[in-house]
Amino acid sequence: MMGRTIFIDPGRCIGCQACVSACRECDSHRGKSMIHLDYSDPGQSVASLPTVCMHCEDPVAPCAEVCPADAILVTADGVVQQADTTRCIGCANCVNACPFGVPKIDLQAKLQMKCNLCYDRTAYGLAPMCATVCPTGALFYGTLEELQAERPGVQVADSFAFGDVVVSTGVAMVVPADKVQWPVPGGLPVVEVNGVDVR
Amino acid sequence: MSEPTEVRAAAPPRPPGAPEPAPPAGxxxxxxxxxxxxxxxxxxxxxxxxxxxxxxxxxxxxxxxxxxxxxxxxxxxxxxxxxxxxxxxxxxxxxxxxxxxxxxxxxxxxxxxxxxxxxxxxxxxxxxxxxxxxxxxxxxxxxxxxxxxxxxxxxxxxxxxxxxxxxxxxxxxxxxxxxxxxxxxxxxxxxxxxxxxxxxxxxxxxxxxxxxxxxxxxxxxxxxxxxxxxxxxxxxxxxxxxxxxxxxxxxxxxxxxxxxxxxxxxxxxxxxxxxxxxxxxxxxxxxxxxxAVGMQLFKYTARQDEQVFACKRCGEPIDTTPYVENLRGTMRDLRLDFNAFVEYCPRCKRILRGNAYLTHVKKGFK
Structure with a gap:
């Protein structure tokens, strides 16, 4: 159930990288940005997609489930924490199992790092760094009611389809009103790769 | 701030009419x-x-x-x-x-x-x-x-x-x-x-x-x-x-x-x-x-044999082939049925999802 969380609206993202810079300032991973900002078709389109950890709820945190060292812990408020430094062995299972492509890994340090919803801030009621600095509201932090009060009529979805599997998440995406009943496509099954039909 | 807990996979639901399951694994x-x-x-x-x-x-x-x-x-x-x-x-x-x-x-x-x-x-x-x-x-x-x-x-x-x-x-x-x-x-x-x-x-x-x-x-x-x-x-x-x-x-x-x-x-x-x-x-x-030393060795020996698995979309190496197989096996054990996505690097997963959003969800986004 969605509480206070991040709502992502890629349609508002202008690719300014403010979120990427602000993320570096987070105390729990100082100097390293955990947010991803991808340009889907550089040179052809200005479309950009910010990706934070979606804090999967069902199945709960696949990254944590595949972790052989029980290094990824989930707090009771549903936040999937980054790997415990004592336990993480740097195997990259979480990096490759995450359907959203979120966790990062430092192979030298044998340590996974990922967005933890700026837990040092959100645990005390503050907004995450990325949502604080986003100039266009592509990353909004608050409750659904707060979002809808600010943007009347806006709809969100918190489930994503990967083939036949639907993953419910703690972080939601803004979708058009007619798409709200359906899970957002997650990119699987892949039907075409580099212009070649792979079905 | 709440206490973090470990994650264990939940048992899959039993279809109606299915036989009584074996005693719980726990x-x-x-x-x-x-x-x-x-x-x-x-x-x-x-x-x-x-x-x-x-x-x-x-x-x-x-x-x-x-x-x-x-x-x-x-x-x-x-x-x-x-x-x-x-x-x-x-x-x-x-x-x-x-x-x-x-x-x-x-x-x-x-x-x-x-x-x-x-x-x-x-x-x-x-x-x-x-x-x-x-x-x-x-x-x-x-x-x-x-x-x-x-x-x-x-x-x-x-x-x-x-x-x-x-x-x-x-x-x-x-x-x-x-x-x-x-x-x-x-x-x-x-x-x-x-x-x-x-x-x-x-x-x-x-x-x-x-x-x-x-x-x-x-x-x-x-x-x-x-x-x-x-x-x-x-x-x-x-x-x-x-x-x-x-x-x-x-x-x-x-x-x-x-x-x-x-x-x-x-x-x-x-x-x-x-x-x-x-x-x-x-x-x-x-x-x-x-x-974990064994795991490092498992990856190291596969790399020595040049068994590297490349991303199906961008061709960048993901990890060793036996490692990718092992991870997919783990995901199958856990009934994480999107294990085919392991064949794509994290960036390509995000791009594929972004493109799917562009194509099927919010076309005006383009």
Missing amino acids: RSVAARATLAGTAVSLLLITAIVLGSRLLRDFDSALLPYAVATVFLAFGVAYRYTVWVSAPGARRLFKKGFGSFFSAANFKKAPTALPRMITTYLGFQKFLGARSRARWAAHQLIFWGCLLAAAITFPLTWGWFTFTSGSGSGPGYEMRIWGIKVLGFNSLNILGWLMFHGLDIAAVLVIPGASYFLWRRMKDRGAITGQRFAYDLLPLICLIVISVTGLLLTFSSIFLHGGGYEFLAILHMVSVVFTLIYIPFGKFFHIVQRPA
Whole structure:
């Protein structure tokens, strides 16, 4: 159930990288940005997609489930924490199992790092760094009611389809009103790769 | 701020009309873990009895320590069994130890395993990449604890004995399982080192543990999500054990044994508590880590054979082919049925999702 969380609206993202810079300032991973900002078709389109950890709820945190060292812990408020430094062995299972492509890994340090919803801030009621600095509201932090009060009529979805599997998440995406009943496509099954039909 | 918990996969739903499922896995895991714990504890008790020459060399003053090590053995075996029963850990354990004991791997890269044990387990090079200060502090704790364990465990089990026919001075003998291995003068440098090994260990541990404790009070990154019982208690235990151990020496040298009995009990209580705590807290990583060497070796040997798996979309290497297969197997075990996505690198997964959003959800976004 969605509480206070991040709502992502890629349609508002202008690719300014403010979120990427602000993320570096987070105390729990100082100097390293955990947010991803991808340009889907550089040179052809200005479309950009910010990706934070979606804090999967069902199945709960696949990254944590595949972790052989029980290094990824989930707090009771549903936040999937980054790997415990004592336990993480740097195997990259979480990096490759995450359907959203979120966790990062430092192979030298044998340590996974990922967005933890700026837990040092959100645990005390503050907004995450990325949502604080986003100039266009592509990353909004608050409750659904707060979002809808600010943007009347806006709809969100918190489930994503990967083939036949639907993953419910703690972080939601803004979708058009007619798409709200359906899970957002997650990119699987892949039907075409580099212009070649792979079905 | 709420306490983090570990994640276990939920059992898949049972379709209507399906036969009654087998007893829950949790029960059989608990039974296996209890069996493993009991077997290891009995093995240790047997080893104590035999190693102390049917308790002739057993020092009854150290009985609480010996009993605590039996509980430690039970707890470690129990938790280890539970740990390796989870799909991810089970595959790591099998692949890791398969690589560890593989004769083919040894022939291919005979130096790889000793090198990894030295750099990964011994000198913990990876910690240096995280922070030099943390590496230095951890090395102090690691070598200090290793030294203390190498001295105290065999002593409490009655495996090591020190005898002298002539009081202090020459003629001291160190025996293992009753067999003389070393003769030395207790008043020379070797004798001093032998009898102050635990003081040296304490001197190593105190600055290391104090640094980590200071960091846990000051570093906002470390403070995020930290828990008293998991993150602070182990450091406090190490410091209390080391300080009370040093105070015992201080008491015997400078106070003519003043307060020794009280300090001995305080020291014993702190050690016994820590030994029993090991399987259930942060210290369990000491037992978990060696399996990771096997995992490193598993990846290393596949890379030597150039078995690299490239992203199906961008062609960038993801990892080794056996690793990708292993991960997909883990995901199948967990019923994470999007395991086909493992064949794409994280960036391509995000791009594919972004493109799907562009095409099917919010076309105006383009």
